[in-house]
Amino acid sequence: MSANPSFFKRICLFIWHTLNGTRKLILNLIFFGLLAAILIAIGSSEDIKVEDNSALVLNLAGTIVDQKQQVDPLEAAFKQGNNANTDGEILLADVLYVIDNAAQDKRISLLVLDLADLKRAGISKLQSIGDALTRFKESGKKVVAIGNYYEQNQYFLASFADNIYLNPQGGVSLDGLSMYNQYFKSALDKLKVKAHIFRVGTFKSAVEPYMRDDMSDAAREASSALLADVWQSYTQTVAGNRHIDPNSLVPDASIYLAELDKANGDSAAMAINMK
Secondary structure (H helix, E strand, O other), X not given: OOOOOOHHHHHHHHHHHHHHHHHHHHHHHHHHHHHHHHHHHHHOOOXXXXXXXXXXEEEOOEEEEOOOOOOOHXXXXXXXXXXXXXXXXXXXXXXXXXXXXXXXXXXXXXXXEEOOOEOOOOHHHHHHHHHHHHHHHHOOOEEEEEEOOEOXXXXXXXXXXOEEEEOOOOOEOOOOOOOOXXXXXXXXXXXXXXXXOOOXXXXXXXXXXXXXXXXXXXXXXXXXXXXXXXXXXXXHHHHHHHOOXXXXXXXXXXXXXXXXXXXXXXXXXXXXXXX
């Protein structure tokens, strides 16, 4: 017959069984809790019935991207609902898919663009959405844009709408394009860091932040040409959609102040007066 375990061994076994049991309990609680949350999120989804002559509200809240940085299925399940995430990302492909399907859906007669919380979006992505809105209108349906305050990205999409609604306390802000770079030469010199740079050609500005404290003439020329081309495309598209003179989109200071005086300082009324 084997001897009984010592008192110290029994204490160690008791501690081990207690810790192990607690670990299993916590893991089970987490697992079943997450499982219950997923089941509730899936089960809470209601069947949506679309009536005839319905309006599709396209709430573009967030940043429009070609590919999301990270997609967490569990986080997406918890965020289901009507509240828009203004810090989130919207896939361009999803937006185009929704618009093109709505154009073919006989129950949808109107598309409402909610642009109040639209954040960042590249001009090429905005143009793709604009082309989809044009296809939607070609199906015989109308597009309406609503917003509290239209900045450049928002107004670009709004220009494709048949009607634009603006908050009476809002306005339209079109400032043009600009480009800013950070330069580190002085900082590197103070830190006694030497950058070994190999560059061939004049218009090679990628390494300039490490060798200069300002923009070179060649980089300024290249950036100006790029921005001018993009802005010309922007103004021609928006002016063509709104049937106005491209030069009136961004008036100089004197014209701006004169138009603002005509509207008695009301920027929303000034935007309406300038169409």
